[in-house]
Amino acid sequence: MNENSKKKVFNWKGKRVTEKVYNLRVRQVKVGKNLRSVYGCKKEKANLKESATESNNLEGRRIVHLKTLFEHIFYKCQKCDTMVPLNNTVDEERIxxxxxxxVQCENCRGKIRFAIDKKHQVKKQCTRTKARSHYDVNTRAAMGALNAGVGNTHINKILASLNIPPLYxxxxxxxxxxxGTVAEEMARESCIAATLMERELSIQNVDKLRNLL
Structure with a gap:
């Protein structure tokens, strides 16, 4: 038997596979490397701070909490007691x-930082990071995605149409x-409550159940 007639053997992780399966696995590895280079790998520490944008690049729309924003529309500089308008924004940090x-004061050149959304406290078991407070808008976005049965990609498609920066x-x-942690806890409590109710109803109607049997 000559060398040309020998069939080429393909192995993947110690197992013999067909050429079609081998080529598929190779393509999947390449795609995985590309995705990790863009989004990071699972072992990387989750970073909530996405980017900082200079004032000349500020554009598009933002999701704001009106009451929080109104608190800063007429803001006085703590150094010189001068009104600081929002159009003096020099930097943006997105989380x-x-x-x-x-924003920068025109009089003393002092800088003031303020957020456009409010925060809530988070339990230790409900977060992947050391942060113990999250912005409401991010949590509500994840909650809406869970209720709608969609994911991060679907959210970003909508945000792109609205010209809002993406949620990484x-x-x-x-x-x-x-x-997800809170939803699982609520589901567990609901199951326990339903089990207890079923037990109570069974005890109350034990005579009827015996007659049926």
Whole structure:
């Protein structure tokens, strides 16, 4: 038997596979490497801070909590007691869908930072990071995705149409963990309550059940 007539053997992780399966696994590995280079790997620490944008690049729309925003529309500089308008924004730090703006006083050149959304406290078991407070808008986005049965990609498609900066995967996963943990706890409590109710009804109607049997 000559060398040309020999069949080529394909192995993947110690197991013999067909050429079709081998080529598929190779393509999957390449795709996985590309995704990790863009979104990061599972072992990486989740970073909620996405980006900082200079004032000349500020554009598009943002999701704001009106009451929180109104508190900063007429803001006085603590150094010189001068009114600081919001159009003096010089920097933006995005944490998911929330933003922290930095405005500069025209008089003393002092800088003031303020957020456009409010925060809530998070239990230790409900977060993937050391942060013990999350912005409401990010948690509500993850909650809405869970209720709608969609994921981060679907949210970002809608945000792109609205010209709102995207919700990056690390931030989304952090808040998905928060929402998922609470949802599991609520489901567990609901199952326990239903079991107790079923037990009570069975005890109350034990005579009827005996007659049926």
């Amino acid at each position: 998911g869908l929330a933003s922290i703006f930095t 995967i690390n931030c989304y996963k952090t808040h998905e963990t928060e929402v």
